Amino acid sequence: MFSLNSVRVAPGVRSALAVACGLALSVCHVGAQAEDAVAPVVVTATRMADAVQTAPVGASVITAAQIERAGVADANEAIRKLGGVAARSDLNNGREPVLDLRGHGETAGQNLVVLVDGMRVSENELASARLSAIPVAQIERIEIVRGGASVLWGEGASAGVINVILKRPQGTVRAARIAASVESFKGHDLAVDGQWGAGNWVFDAAVKRVRSEGYRDNGGYKQDVGSWGVAWQDGGWRAALRTMHEEQSARLPGYLSLAQFR
Structure with a gap:
């Protein structure tokens, strides 16, 4: 045998419940707007423009x-510190x-295949790709795809692909930047x-x-880098030309004796 009992709710309680429901709905609505406002992140290192949510793991x-x-x-430095990629120091x-x-x-x-705007800059040789010549202020994003990608990018992609995407401003642009830093051992960096x-x-330069x-004695290092590029874009059509020149000089300090090493 079943029985149904009715429960009466006081008017004040009904008002409080209505206010609580309204606040919950407004919070959900604001949260939905915040999620919609987030700019989409697109990964192109897979040779197709994929959203980061559907990109490879x-x-x-x-x-x-x-x-x-x-x-x-x-x-x-960005790839190592922000991307969590291991690296072996050079000479x-x-x-x-x-x-x-x-x-x-x-x-x-x-x-490892290294790309700049989808163009391959690493060759299957003893020297690795030189990324220090890329102006850090002109980088829009860096895509890192771990895992074999030889089917897409050919020889030398068994470890993965790193694609450096440069900024593509449109319309009227007037921007300049000067950065300088001083380091220990009489070191300094200057970038314009x-x-x-x-x-x-x-046009960028x-x-x-x-x-x-x-x-260490006889351990000096010098680097001079220059780059310029010009790009034209109209809707989905884009053409670009970029050239980079780098001169580097590094001295070898030589070996250490056992006493010096200790």
């Missing part, structure tokens, strides 16, 4: 805002470390870059100077 993206907040000096005061995505060790540079654009055309005496 091993894919990660470093944005320009993250690079600016971290205060990194170049793309190599040039650590300015051009060899990035190692999947633990290839000595052959890491020959198993700028962008100019009108209509469908954008950058120069960089690096000097360091090193922490």
Whole structure:
């Protein structure tokens, strides 16, 4: 035998419940608006424009805002510190470390494809790609795809792909930046870059100077970098030309005796 009992709710309680429901709905509505306001992140290192949510599991993206907040000096440092990519130090005061995505060790540079705006800059040779020449202020994002990608990018992509996407301003652009830093061992960095654009055309140029005496005798390092690019874009059509020039000089300090090592 079943019985139904009715419960009467006082008018004041009904008003409180109505207010609580209204607040809950408004919070949900604000949350939905905040989610809709987030700019989409697109990964193109897979040769197709995929949303980051549908990209491969091993894919990660470093944005320009993250690079600016971290205060990194170049793309190599951003990939190591923000992307969590292991690297092996080189003989040039650590300015051009060899990035190692999947633990290839000595052959890491020959198993990683590095791209700039989708164009391959790494070759299957003993030298790894040189990313310190890319002006950090012109980087829009860095895409890191871990895992074999030889089917898409050919030889040397068994560890993965790193794609550095440069900024593509449109319309009238007038921007310039000067950055300088002083380091220990008589070291200093100086970088100047700028962008100019009108209509469908954008031109950018950058120069960089690096000097360091090193922490050991005869361990000096010098680097001079210059780059410029011009791009035209109209709707979905885009054409670009970019050239980079780098001069680097690194001295070898030689061996240490056992007493010096200790």
